[in-house]
Amino acid sequence: MSVWFGFCSKTRSSPAPTVCRRSSLMLFFLLSACMVGPDFKRPELSPEAKFTRNDPGATVSADIQGGASQNFSTQRDLPGEWWELFESKALNTYVSLAVANSPTIAQAEANLRQAQENAYVAGAGLYPTVTGNASRNRQKFPIGGGGASEIVANLNPFFTTYSLSLAISYTLDVWGGTRRNIESQVANIQYSQFQVEAAHLTLTSNLLNAVILEASLRGQIRATEEIIKVQQRQLAILQAQFRLGGVDESQVLQQLATLEQTKATLPPLQQQLVVQKNQIKTLGGFYPTQDIVKEFDLSDLKLPRKLPLSLPSELVARRPDIRSAEAQLWQASANIGVALANQLPSFKITGNAGNDSEVFNRLFFSGTGAWQITTSVAQTVFDAGALNSQRKAAVAAFESSAANYREVVLTAFGDTSNAISALKNDARALKASLAAERSARKSLRLTQQQYNLGAIDLTTLLLAVQTYQQAKINLVQAQAVRFTDTVALFFALGGGWWNRPNAAPIRDGRPLTIISAVPPFNRKQIQPVNQP
Template identity: 30%
Template sequence: MRLSLSVHSLSVPPRRLLAAALCAVLGGCALAPAYEAPAIDLPAGFKEAGDWVPAAPADDAPRGAWWTVFNDPVLNDLAASVQVSNQNVAAAGAAYAQARALVAGQRAALFPAVSLDAGADRSSSRSTVSGAQGARLGNSYQVSLGGSWEPDLWGRLRGGVQNAAAQAEASAADLALATLSAQGELAANYLNLRETDIQAELLQATIAGYERVLQITQNRYDAGVAPKTDLFQSQTQLATARADLVALQRQRAQLEHAIAVLLGKTPAEFSLPPAAWQPTVPDIPLVLPSTLLQRRPDIAAAERRVAAANAAIGVARAGYFPGIGLSASYGYGASRVGDLFNASAAAWSLGLSLAQRVFDAGAVSAQVASARAAHERTAAQYRQTVLVAFQGVEDQLAASRVLAQQLELRRAASSAADQAEQQVLNRYRAGQVSYTEVVTAQTTALQARRTLAQLQADRQIVAVALIQALGGGWTGNP
């Protein structure tokens, strides 16, 4: 139930109405709690940082074309076009534009609404004069200019603006996150594709070597020096390597298709020929945990949604207080168009309305409780987002350290396996060992070479993931 009171110009002079409006504006108050970002305990540094040094000079540097640290011109061109062509980024951009429009709509409610009305009526009336009945036709014309305004006495409208503005800022952060995610996914797919190219080169070189060994084995078999089982083993090994090469072609095609979609193209429109691989692993400067809160777009979006929920509490609490409305109109009315704008045809009105909810069975209280619960929910989501962000950084730091250690060991293992393969093959040619030992040595050497290439690609992909976990790159970073 709402109790309404309307006062019109006949009883309230315009000066008093204006004074009431000014008092409403000057006395307006915000009912939302004073906003503070949810508190969270931050560590002094990252657990897995090890010898990493915080990048104090780069903390405030803009996040730019971070992918250029991999020194790959093709990757530079592809990643730069993601922001323009990727449809997920386009959708996030449209959502941001929509949020900004909602802010403008909320702000418009703070100002008076003015309308222009015009109308014309034709009516008839019957009358009896000296016992005779007759009909009279009459015209009526009206034109008026009116306005209405709701003074934001309790901050309800301003709270709506604050809520919409915070949501728009969250949408801006969502746009940054969508862009960073798409660019990171493209970079990872591209690096994986280049890794398949180097794997294919290794297999092609290995197949050429297996073909030469097969010829040696065939000659030894024809000369009666080697058994036929040696020939079968050599043929099996060659066929297996060729099958592995075909499997790599399938993997490469899938990665190429994924890159096309990230660029907003169909797979039929896009192709990426093999090119030289740049196994560059950039040195990535760390940030302090406190700085991570400002750099990560997902954290920024979560924090802005907490602010929006805080403003919504004030909007809900405004329902406890009366609503005030001011209205005014000025116009003309006449039976003829020529007399419409005469001074004698003018009419004006001013009005003030006051509405107070008397009984609502606890509806406003429920809305306030719901707004407070929504604030608690968004605060919990913010804290969880921060925790997950710290986990992501720690995971990638640990992976970077472990892969760097593995790389040296794998490089040494690959070198030793290559030497063992050559020695065993020389001994087989001299008839000192069986072909089984040759197969074992060659399989071990090939696996060591492929593992080394995979490890180099993994280090690059982890570098991409670490840059994403830190919220983006740093322009000018070497």
Template identity: 30%
Template sequence: MRFTYTSFVLAAAAALALAACSFAPSGEPPAMPSSGHYGAQAQVSKTVTAGGVVQSFDIGATPGPQWWRLYRSDALDALVDEGLRNSPTLAATQRTLSAAQEELRAQVGASTLPSIDGAVQVERARSPVVPGLGPEQVQYNFFAGQLLAHYTFDLFGQTRYMNSGNAARVNVQAFELEASRRALAANIVGSAINVAAFDRQIALTEQLVAVSNDAASDDVQRYAMGSLSRAQALASKQDAAAIAATLPALRQQRALAIHALAVLIGRTPDNAPSVPDLDSLSLPEHVPVAVPSDLLRSRPDIRAADAAVKAAAADVGAATAQLFPSLSLTGSMGRGGFSWPAVLSGAGGLWAIGAGLSQPIFHGGALFAQRRASIDAYDAAVLHYKSTVLSAFQDVANSLAALDNDAQTLASNEAATEAAHEAFDDTATRHRMGSLPSSATHATEARYLNARIGAARAAGQRMSDTAALFQAMGELPAPQQTSASTQ
């Protein structure tokens, strides 16, 4: 039975040696379908005019770093710079990457170059006493100094594959660091915009609450004078209370956003930063949109998945190479003796040299199981790469559709705001002339304030979705890849 299994192992090893391509897959990511646009519908070249801005989508443009500066706000730039500089999460990820790079250098040096060690031995000993044989006791000194060398030949590339896989894993961490940096910048920008939008909505809602309270007071007086029913007066008080009830929710959302922003930039929530006003932020007019084929090279998460495929392919090669023989050389040289004169004399020379060849024969099927496991892991890495690419395309498609719809929403809100403003001005003028009661003025002013709240919400959402698109495109520069051969 043992002979049969041994023959099977040797035959399999010979077959693998003849088919060098079976050592490892190429490690190249699979080809992905690429169309001229991301979404279900063809991408428009620009949005409608909203907020006085027409956003143009520059198809095929190269994404650039520090995209947040396109908002032209020094205060926003300072927040992002502080976050990138002080974020403990980002710093921890950077340190983890540095540790992985140093471990890779150590692994490459230890596995590709001979190891040489020095050893010194100084010993004083006493031999056992044997009655009737020689002196009663023997004491002696021993001195030795040696250099020990060891080297294992990478005959079938196992070491090379292992180092290549480890280097690819370091690249995964490097790209993940870049993705974390991009996500941090986008989260800071989004949080700052949300806080600014909440500030605008809270200020307008406070005005709306004041107007609603005035309207309720007027209706109470009219009820007391008999010109209004009690039901209508109570309805006015109910409306005013309902509007006032929206303020705590807005303030809570604002508190959550500012606390999150403080933590993102490395501060405690009680030391939250000041946030630029919504009007001080300029919406980027030109948005670069990389073609799908270029997106594969610009997004760090896709490049990390690509590096993971290369690492898994190298693991297959290493698992295959361990089925083949391994050759090692050892050597030592030095001097030794029982006294210093003997050590320094010609008789004190010591040396040794040896070679060892090992071939796996029977490991209970473990080596073949490890190779099959590495192949399965490679297939999983390829599928994960495909999933990452599809998710990236989805992110871009969603962001592009959001910006188009955001512009239309803001334009509609602005039209409603303009109409409500004109109605309020007209009603206020007629009230001053005595042709309309104050209740009519309150009603039109409330509609005007509601329209402005909707416009502020839409403007903030448009700015936030623009930041999301910049993040989805992968604007920040990609890290330098780590190569096992250069460590």
């Protein structure tokens, strides 16, 4: 029978391969036979798909930390460890530790292994199912009642039989429904692979943003403390003048109120700093009380000056959320074929062969064997339209996935365009903030001198102090934004996973096809990167 063609016995003259050449040829024939349903192709990218109308060129520069000019080029590629472009050894070490220790990535890796095993279950559907049965039956015939049973019982009322058998069942994949189901599960593997990369990219970008915000908050706290010192010195001067009768008490109280107001801005900043420190530890898989990571300042980071910029076609092929949506679309396409095959006749071969004997040691003697083989065809005649509705539901699911794919692509192009625009505009904002801070500082120094000479009143001085305080805070925030904009661009471009050898979509070293889930070709696995 054809159901046995896939196996070959072990002999002394051969090295006993698990699958012989006939098996491979038969499997190739099965996989290349026609399948009902659509064959999936990645949707074509619209010619209108672009990030910007013109070459973004280079950003303006400012003479301050994080103020370097950045330029874009499609000739550069994003490295797999893109966070290393910020040139901080401490940051690189902690990101590597966070990736290895992250429960989010561990969960995504486990989901990938689950998807692989589910695909292997589906792939086994191309093979017959063989079940072995062994039994011992002990029974007693009735002694009374007459007939042949009584005659046998009078000789020996107890009777024992032994039985060994193999049962085989094989559903022929005539319409390709089994192969479409395998294809659906393989698509789910691809989805899980890119979910791993999405988790990796989300973790690393969130971690970088948390580090940058922590550094920014430290800068804002230092700027606020600097303003407090200025106000305390001014208060000391006013108090001395008040004791000498040079100013009235209202001016002292006004300066004191301003000082306390400035002090009141410190606790919220310090609380935000605590939150960010805990966020960094949480993203790394650590508890708040564990002292794992150092404190970061903006001076610890270097702004990348040469920025890669993908082509539109590369973005569609690389960004994890787009590839995940593509995998869902592929799975929905395969499910249409499964639903169509379910509406067509099914062909099945079943059989069994074995031996029966009253004596165990004669179980394999001549004449004790028996076999049976059955072929059957089944077709649903009436189901109140259930199968037809399942097919329509599969088509609707495909249309939904297609709309979702288009939305994800549009969002990705919008994110990239926004990141490019933000880098250019926030570079100009930093330059303006630097000019404003320097002007406010000079203005404050001049105003203090004029106030000490009695040329201006206290209100003008307080206004100058307030202006400098806000300018200083704005400058620190503008510096941080340059870094977060760069992280946003790297995130929008997909994170460079294609340049990281242990990335989930490429660590196996082969493309995903139906045969990826079919034994014995389905067992090439690599240990997840964050597993011991």
